[in-house]
Amino acid sequence: MASRQEVAERAGVSVAVVSYVLNGKTNVKMETRVRVLAAMKELGYEPNLLARSLKTKKTGQLAVLVNYLGNPFEAGLLLHIESAAREEDFLVFFQSYTPDTEEQLISSLRGRVDGIILLGQQLKTETYDRILEWEVPILSVTKSPNAEERGIPFIDVDWTVLYRQAIQHLKDNGHTSIGYMTDKESSSYHVNRLQYFQEAMLAEGLELQEEALLSGAGRLENASEVFQSYVDNHPSGLPFSAIICSNDLMAAGILDVCKKNGIQIPKQLAILGSENILMTTLTEPQLSVIHYPRDEVGKLAMEMMKELMGKRQVESRTLSGHLLIRGSS
Numbered sequence: 482m483a484s485r486q487e488v489a490e491r492a493g494v495s496v497a498v499v500s501y502v503l504n505g506k507t508n509v510k511m512e513t514r515v516r517v518l519a520a521m522k523e524l525g526y527e528p529n530l531l532a533r534s535l536k537t538k539k540t541g542q543l544a545v546l547v548n549y550l551g552n553p554f555e556a557g558l559l560l561h562i563e564s565a566a567r568e569e570d571f572l573v574f575f576q577s578y579t580p581d582t583e584e585q586l587i588s589s590l591r592g593r594v595d596g597i598i599l600l601g602q603q604l605k606t607e608t609y610d611r612i613l614e615w616e617v618p619i620l621s622v623t624k625s626p627n628a629e630e631r632g633i634p635f636i637d638v639d640w641t642v643l644y645r646q647a648i649q650h651l652k653d654n655g656h657t658s659i660g661y662m663t664d665k666e667s668s669s670y671h672v673n674r675l676q677y678f679q680e681a682m683l684a685e686g687l688e689l690q691e692e693a694l695l696s697g698a699g700r701l702e703n704a705s706e707v708f709q710s711y712v713d714n715h716p717s718g719l720p721f722s723a724i725i726c727s728n729d730l731m732a733a734g735i736l737d738v739c740k741k742n743g744i745q746i747p748k749q750l751a752i753l754g755s756e757n758i759l760m761t762t763l764t765e766p767q768l769s770v771i772h773y774p775r776d777e778v779g780k781l782a783m784e785m786m787k788e789l790m791g792k793r794q795v796e797s798r799t800l801s802g803h804l805l806i807r808g809s810s
Contacts, residue, residue: 483524491520543571543786544594546578546586546602548669549699552730553758554773555600558622561779562598569783571595578602580668591615596786599633601625601670609633618789622782623670624797634785634795636778638802640674643771644681644725646804647753650769651723652685654810656751660693660724662708662731667699674727674755693721697731704734712742722750723810729754729761732768736809740765751810766808773802 489496494517501509502517509517520526543566547555563573576586587608590597594617601623609631612619621628621635628635651659661678664671675694682689695711697704704726712719726732732754736746744750746766754761754770761768777800788795 483521483526485526488517488520488524488526491524492517540593540595541571542594543573543596543598544590545573545575545598545600547575547600548578548602548667550575550577552699552728553760554728554730554756554775557758557775558600558779561776562622562782563779565780565783569787571783583608587611590617595790596620598622598782598786599625601673603627603668603672606631618786620782620786620789620795622778624673625670626668626672628797634789634797636781636785636798636800637670637673638771638773639799640677641680641684643802643804644678645684647725647769647771648681648685648687650804650806650810651751651753652687654747654751656721656723657687658693658721658723659687659689660695660719660721661689661727662695662697662704662724662735663727664699665696671699671727678725678727690720693724695724697726697734699728699731701730701734701737704731705738708735708738709742712738712744719750723747723752724750725753725755727755729756729758729768729770732770732809733760733764736764736768747808747810753810757805761807764809769807769810770805771802772805774800 485496485499489499492499494513498509498513499517502514545559545562547559550556559575566573578586583605596618597612599619599621601621603626619633621633624635624637625633648659659682661675663675679689695707697707724735726735732752735752739746739750746752752768754768757770757772761770781798785795
């Protein structure tokens with residue numbers, strides 16, 4: 482393997498300049514930087530990342546904790562975060578999170594990452610304290626239930642405003658009995674979305690009835706099973722004429738059950754999702770959804786993480802989503 486000295490000689494610069502390029506310093510002219518990178522490529526030079534991390538106390542790696550990689554919403558967020566991180570020369574790896582493996586998971590990250598990105602998970606108080614002791618910054622993409630309490634900056638959309646828009650749309654089409662499907666067992670962003678939906682209902686002069694609150698575990702197959710049972714237990718008709726789901730997978734599961742049971746959409750039941758994953762444009766009818774700007778969130782997440790790693794104060798950001806009306810409502 483080529484050495485740093487050989488790269489310097491091939492590029493016609495000093496070893497110090499090669500180090501500046503590797504460490505992303507801005508005091509190197511662009512033409513010099515290009516020459517050094519070309520020399521590295523020609524010689525097949527690979528920097529010793531371990532030695533570099535020991536010297537700089539930086540790993541060049543970020544961890545993203547995911548709830549369920551089978552959800553295209555989270556997979557899409559990961560892709561956009563990774564793309565933005567790659568432009569900043571960071572590597573991103575993901576770890577599946579469950580509350581019962583939290584301690585083991587977080588321990589495995591010590592010394593391996595420069596920052597941790599949550600996808601709305603609610604970590605234990607002692608876990609937050611441990612991570613802060615390591616001086617590793619935390620950012621939550623989608624607001625975690627205790628983010629503000631723990632001082633964790635987050636990126637999300639204004640769910641109350643967006644749910645009010647969705648409810649207003651349904652009211653305009655004659656719906657005043659509206660159900661909601663969430664993941665009651667979740668300790669992540671589903672908790673917040675339910676709260677915001679309830680607030681939006683009250684703001685619109687409506688109330689979410691207990692019998693109209695369903696739990697579909699955040700997954701298509703679970704939502705289908707739960708809603709099929711719900712339909713079977715209401716042979717004389719559902720107690721609501723519209724339903725909003727906290728993610729799109731559950732909305733697709735409800736849609737599938739309606740088609741199998743001859744429930745006309747949207748005449749007998751209007752359905753809305755909350756993320757705008759690709760699947761929602763492939764169903765029949767297409768699903769009305771709240772659009773979540775995953776591309777914008779991914780870029781912003783990397784910008785905010787860089788600020789946090791620089792030990793600078795970062796404010797949480799609330800972005801604009803919008804309602805997409807399609808055939809299901």
